Amino acid sequence: MTLPLTEKIWLFRSAPGEVPEEQIKKTAQDLGIPEIIVRIMALRGVSDNDILNEFLTPALAQLPQPHLMKGMEKAVEILLDALKSPKPITVFGDFDADGVTATSLLTLFFNKIGAAPIQYYIPDRLSEGYGMNSDAVKKIHESNMLQWGNAGVLLTADCGISDIGIVDEAKCLGFTVIITDHHKPPASLPMADTILNPLQPGCLFPCKDLAGVGVAFT
Numbered sequence: 011m012t013l014p015l016t017e018k019i020w021l022f023r024s025a026p027g028e029v030p031e032e033q034i035k036k037t038a039q040d041l042g043i044p045e046i047i048v049r050i051m052a053l054r055g056v057s058d059n060d061i062l063n064e065f066l067t068p069a070l071a072q073l074p075q076p077h078l079m080k081g082m083e084k085a086v087e088i089l090l091d092a093l094k095s096p097k098p099i100t101v102f103g104d105f106d107a108d109g110v111t112a113t114s115l116l117t118l119f120f121n122k123i124g125a126a127p128i129q130y131y132i133p134d135r136l137s138e139g140y141g142m143n144s145d146a147v148k149k150i151h152e153s154n155m156l157q158w159g160n161a162g163v164l165l166t167a168d169c170g171i172s173d174i175g176i177v178d179e180a181k182c183l184g185f186t187v188i189i190t191d192h193h194k195p196p197a198s199l200p201m202a203d204t205i206l207n208p209l210q211p212g213c214l215f216p217c218k219d220l221a222g223v224g225v226a227f228t
């Protein structure tokens with residue numbers, strides 16, 4: 011096929027042997043989708059119509075139960091308490107794609123339900139680098155004490171799983187710490203009040219490859 015706009019010639023890899031051409035055409039017709047989509051999915055090993063359809067038309071009902079994620083019950087308890095008290099909730103995020111989206115998701119959600127003061131902190135990539143840092147935690151603490159007389163909840167988004175020392179520091183300052191992260195946990199975990207990370211030992215949540223925003227959403 012030649013695309014006149016780019017003058018590039020596109021050659022399609024043929025689908026693996028077990029998915030014959032006729033089946034690709036038939037699936038495309040049956041599901042009412044372009045053949046190219048069926049072909050791409052077949053190359054990625056998805057040729058079952060039901061699975062393909064489920065993938066292409068995702069629904070909330072397909073999501074695994076949130077309480078399967080280790081630490082969820084405790085996180086819900088802490089956040090409900092913060093909402094009722096109310097205590098400030100500070101989302102400590104990350105500057106990359108899943109960090110910013112995770113931070114926005116949590117902040118917008120708590121803003122929408124509107125019961126507790128909600129704020130976020132995203133470290134500067136160049137001057138602060140990735141993860142929680144002591145100066146930022148101290149600054150958040152100072153401003154929360156001034157404004158609300160309470161350190162409140164420090165809720166990480168896409169970071170924190172390796173920040174053992176900083177989490178200790180935050181706990182000493184009086185924060186209740188919830189970690190939500192998807193990065194590989196170190197051998198010993200931070201002493202947070204609860205940790206949500208599908209990769210932590212003993213977590214039964216079936217999707218192990220969530221991005222930071224997926225953990226935040228769950």
Ligand SMILES: [Mn+2]
Binds near residue numbers: 104108109
């Ligand atoms: Mn990230």
